[in-house]
Amino acid sequence: MSWPAYPEGYMYPNEFFEPIVWKPIMTAYTTMIAIASGLAILMGLTLILNYKPLLRYLPLMGILGIASTLVLLLGPLADLRRPDQAFQIFISPHIMPSNTYPGISFIAIVAYMWPITIIVFTLVTLLVISADLLAKGGYYRILALGLKSEAEYPSYYRIARILAVILLILGLAWAFYYPGLLFTAESKLMLYNITPLLPLTYTLGALIASIFILSIASILTRIHLDNIMVKIIIVSALSIIFIKLIELLRVSFILSDIPVIDSLMRVMGGIIILTVILLILTVILGLYSLRDIRILPLASFIGFVAVILDRWVYSISVQQVSKTGIAIFPVHIDFVEALPISSLILLFLGLAVILSVILPTRSVILEKVLGGEKL
């Protein structure tokens, strides 16, 4: 670690001891959160609106959603200094304000949301594919949640639609994870003032990430891709570009006299420009995919990379919330974290494969019962 000279006096030495950390694990788990939250939002909206073009993807959304939610907290766990004490978050959560413990911790709320999200995701998925599980017979009947005959399926589907409302709320809450940390922090002033539309950017990014994963999984399970996925990608990417431009204009014309902006822009500026370029590329490729759907995985992949970069720049910048912005060090990415990151991704992929073997990835009954359309 290098020790730079202080520009003025001897300021905030603790900031210099642990300066901005370019930790890839932070990006890895925020991206995983993006995937899980995006799938929850997509699945929730599809069920609530009963949106036919996306109905065929429901089992796949559920499987991927369960797999990503299961591994969700492993990333933050790897980021803790005392992971051995992580259980304290469940034993003594800071979710009730008192004199001794003023305020409410958003992290504690999120930790409690985790098992709830797994349960709701599992229930909605099983309810959606309950008739198919019943048709499979044997032990699969246990997973059909007591469904006796195909005739009962519409009522099960209705319950799934009700639960989808909870799933949508949970998905949005997860999408707000990082912005939520900022909003609930008292010292949010600086970064929050620069990026007040962060929750929206994160939600749209989550949709892009989930569409990318869904499109790849659809190809692997031979479910044909639909133009609606392309439209979601294009609209989300365009919206993020628009938000970035508004924020950039605001920073340039209104906040330019804040001294921290200069040092923040040194960290964020280049990455934000690269993100916008990638998003523009996503939109162009997306427009091409409307003609040839085979390009969708490439378009969504570039959008996914843009989302990762966007997550990274904010997870780095969040560290500056409390700080002077003076301690900007050269970028140093520590690849020691390659093991936890790869295990996080591999565990997600492994769980997704196992679940797709156990559970049906497409619902024949859903197709038959709901409108008779060829799904």
Next chain:
Amino acid sequence: MLHGRLKDIYRDLCKIALIIYKYIYIYIKFLTVRLNKVNWNRWRAMHKISRRDFAKLALGVAITSISSSSIASIGFSRGKRFAMYIDVSKCYGCYACMVACAAENNVPVGVFRTWIERHVRSDGTIIFVPKQCNHCDNPPCVKPCPTGATYVNEDGLVLVDDNKCIGCGACVTACPYGARYKNPVKGVVDKCTFCDHRIYDGLLPACVEACPTGARVFGSLTTEGSEVRRLVDRNPVQVLKPEYGAKPMIFYRDLPEVANL
């Protein structure tokens, strides 16, 4: 084997019961604190409740809060509010406080519970500003802590329970004063405690005791006739970054503008 399983289940049930008890305790405490703050005559007028109905309501609330009031009274027995007064004009940057603090509290090399900033004014004069945890009255660092490891004690000290801290760093990010750090030895977050192990034994914090010019004055703001109260009352004092609304309990005299970055 079954016996072992039953024991495990029993242990789990005990844990759950403890958690439920804790929630109820916190809820009751929260309720009583909230109730104490309300102006009842105004509340009654606002809700158009007669004195008779109000008396009935109050009786019900009183019955439910008998146990909680006794619990709440344990926590606020001393009723002190520890604070520090720092006269910047008296500090000449000898770093004795930093050394004393590091020695007293085993502070690892590279991190600081207290430090002295050196600022150069436009006229060339040099000013030293000692800084540390402000033990805020509205501490921004306590709120994001997911496990309640960071807490405010009965005398207003903001402390960290090492056994509960998971090292997530949310409080480090939240503190606007850069006073917290992740202790590289312990793995948990660390900060100034106002030397709580000393002050409850009637001693002064190590930094105050070591200061050769008396630039640092420590005491309770709520204690009548205390030195710190007298100085804060009589002198024009400033706090760091008041815009954050943290209500810091370190009061500075002659704080230069440049030190408030």
